[in-house]
Amino acid sequence: MTRIAFLDVDGTILEHGSLIAPSTVTAIRQARANGHLVWLCTGRAQGDIHPDVTAIGFDGAISNGGAYATRNGEMLVRHPMRRDDVAAIEDYFAAHGIHYFLQSHEAVFASPGIEPVTREYVRQRLAQRAAAGLDVPATTAIPRTRPLAEVDRDQVAKAVFVSPAADTVAHAAAELGERFHVIPGSIPLPGGSNGEIGLTGVTKGSAILEVLALLGLDPADAIGIGDSWNDVEMFQVVGTPVAMGNAVPELQAQAGRVTTAVLDDGVHNAFAELGLI
Structure with missing residues (x-):
């Protein structure tokens, strides 16, 4: 079979x-x-x-x-999301000082400041692994990105955020409402929180x-x-x-x-x- x-x-x-x-x-x-x-x-x-x-x-x-x-x-x-859905997510990020990526089918677009923040998080994690005697990978999983100014907001599929606050996943879900699906992300951070936001049902x-x-x-x-x-x-x-x-x-x-x-x-x-x- x-x-x-x-x-x-x-x-x-x-x-x-x-x-x-x-x-x-x-x-x-x-x-x-x-x-x-x-x-x-x-x-x-x-x-x-x-x-x-x-x-x-x-x-x-x-x-x-x-x-x-x-x-x-x-x-x-x-x-893809509607343009007003993308606006609601970006307004939430702006109100709370959260760095983020927007993803389309073709690429990942980075908000100003997120790459240095993410690289610092990764540097800290790799230092922790080295201190613990664990293998340190030669490269990191930071996405290959384009500037946020280049994104077509009619083609955005989801957002990924990196926040200094530990409770942003729950806070974003409560504030954005039932139209959005907010879950923990997979970026390994030494602190704060990382999550993904898409449309409910997608x-x-x-x-x-x-x-x-x-x-x-x-x-x-x-x-x-x-x-x-x-x-x-x-x-x-x-x-x-x-x-x-x-x-x-x-x-x-x-x-x-x-x-x-x-x-x-x-x-x-x-x-x-x-x-x-």
Whole structure:
């Protein structure tokens, strides 16, 4: 039976913004050679997916946390925000002095000041890892960005923020209201908070259901593998959800099935256990 697997990128395929376990590449290519479908399912913009990830080879990609999906260059799913939604989010950030990124399908756009702040956060985290005797990656996961002045606000899919306050995820959700989906982000910070803001109902799970309907496949036969809070809705719609070993325990509990960590052959071990390879 042909199965379809949806894979998150950061923390699932890619670690520290640049590291991929060789077994992950082998597993994905072997699963596809065996007749299964493997799709990316990421919160990143399509244009911000690491080229080493793209080079592995996939059957399609869901990006921007479910706002877009493409296959062989064809746009299958497209749900950008309205311009007034983007304005409401940016007004909130301005009122509270929060730095942010706006994402479209093609690129990531940075508000003035966010890159130095993010780089300082990453520098602190790497220093903490070095002090603890842990490996320090050669590169960081800071997005490749364009100036905010270049963004087309009719094409924005989501916003990502970095805040000095620890409670911004809950505060933003309360202040922005039910139209918006606010969740913790995946940027590892030594303090403050990081989060993502999209439209309610536009998630990885909603995009997966749209893709499966177009492909004529049953969600019960689908696999979803991830490690972040934007993977919750993916876990809810696929028949076989799998959390990475590096995911927080609360997220692992939501998936039920747990594989090993991203650089500890997590994708390979999941594919082997599920019979894809």
